[in-house]
Amino acid sequence: MNLASMLTEKVHQVALSVFDEAISRGDQSALFEVKQSDRPDLADYQCNAAMSLARTLGKKPRDVASMLQEPLQKSFGKDAVVSIAGPGFINFRFSDTFLVEAAERNLQTPKQGYKEVVRPSRIMIDFGGPNIAKELHVGHLRPHLIGDALQRLMRFCGDVITSDIHMGDWGTPIGMIIAQLKKEKPSLGFFAEDSTVVSAFSLSIEELGNLYKRSKASWDESDEFKDEARLATEALQSGRIKGYRDLWKHLRDVSLDDVKEIYKRLDVTFDLWLGESDVNELLPIMMKDLEDRGISESSKGATIISAAKMGLDNSPPLMLQKGDGGYTYAATDLATIWDRVTNRGAEQIIYVVDNRQSQHFQQVFAAAHLAGYAQPTTMLLHAGHGTINGKDGKPFKTRDGKSVKLKDVLDIAVQKVRDEMPQPGEQGATAEEIEKITNQISMAAVKFQEYINSRNTDYAFDIDNFTTFDGKTGPYVQYAAVRCKAIINKASAANILDGEMVVSDKTEREMLLNLLRFPEAIETAYTRKEPSLVAAHGYGLAQIFSRFYNTLPVLNEPDQTIRASRLKMVSYVQNQMGACFSLLGLPEPSRMLRKDYGNQLKRVPRNEL
């Protein structure tokens, strides 16, 4: 049960019965929205409807509120106190008994009170999009982590999700690499028009990365090279030179091996490992279709769809095929939509891609609907994300203008945690356990700092963000979860049983209320495609639990009833934290390890770490 929706419905009902036809015209359901109170000292939930209603009813806000109060109070009975405050706020304060009952009813269900979507949708999520030959840099963190959290969230909510990595494996950069390699090693068998496969050729990811950089340099300084690269791209895409396909396949495999290594560390998964190249066969068919139906046109040697046809003002045309015959990523994206809708039955496609591409998606979506490749009911959504910036407000680069490798960031985070670990043998920890926990803590640090930021806005890169373990961080949340587990384990070892919950302290009450707000957090996160709301909920829960832990004894509580009650609360907290962890793909360590600094230890100041 979602407390906020339950209250909203109730207010709506009551308002209809009190004011009937005066407010029944039009859809006013949003008007009655009840939300978490801004003033927890006064109320759990509040409703501002009386103030908005006052005008249409021609009454004073407080009068409207009083007219609603009595029937509302009656319908809640002893479950809640309904009161009026200020200019006309209707405040709800639940009774402790109600909270306990609601908690017992909700928290044992598989989804802890969350009700799955009524009708599941077949949804494809397109995220990741690593490019061949380019090592993942820190900027890639966002689409990967946000996309992964979204697929976890939407599956949890009941949709049928298929994730696709959609590799950038078919554009001009590949042509650039081929051209560069041809320049450097023309004797390789790939380059002959009638080539045979050359099996003895292989590149490491580092070599491939360097090759790409050299090709970029050639591209920047020579028009001749640009032509070579475009020609190579076209030859690859059309299949004119067979060896290019073999070479391309090798480059793709090398790049994939590299990204898979990182995905394993980050625990990011994909159902489909497709890329731009996978619609290659479809491209000529699509182009012909568009041309036959008069949707596309040719302009300055290229094939485009005009802005006017797409119904987009202030927009350039959408270019599908360049003057040299090569396809643009608009073409592959459009064909991919066709494929996903017709062959894979997608009812909804979500793209987790940098905000800077919003115009591109606006155009491609418009074109897809125009051409009928997407059904009118197909929902195409660009769930854009901000960039990771440097102090200058631009996408992060090191002083010498390079981007920071994602692998390096992960390694630094691991090293920082490792420095804090005890020696094998200390605290009963084996080397394997230390290694495992080190990885779990460091990955939580990296991932959580991403998830605590809003999807849509930029944030500043600071290596400390990824390697800070105090406060609003992954390790903080892990620590709280581990404490729950420790109490539960200890209780079970000592045969201490949990029992009926009673609220004996306001911290307990607040914690219960927090637990009951899980469905609200999930629902809003789902609607807004916003994983940070899940992270925020998990953090809030960890925070209230930490206060609980520090102020109220559980196993050491002398009163047996209270002890049993607190133990049950702890198990609910542990359960819900587990749900949040799995929604965000955060690892849950069995325990937290740290060097024993002794009693007088004082933590090393951050800036000396």
Next chain:
RNA sequence: GUCCCCGUAGCUCAGUUGGAUAGAGCACAAGUUUCCUAAACUUGGGGCCGUAGGUUCAAAUCCUAUCGGGGACACCA
């Protein structure tokens, strides 16, 4: 030139369909451990919500203007 995003505490950020006293983390200051792990907890200072108008009973939130930062605008993806 057109369009999009952002401007909130010293720093990094929440605050979404307008409501009560604008929140959190870090940093800073002072405390808490014979007790379930101190990566924790408690307390404190700190804000003309970029600026100026407007709409409203009510504006960080909506509108207009303006300043500042970032981004996108046909042969890169």
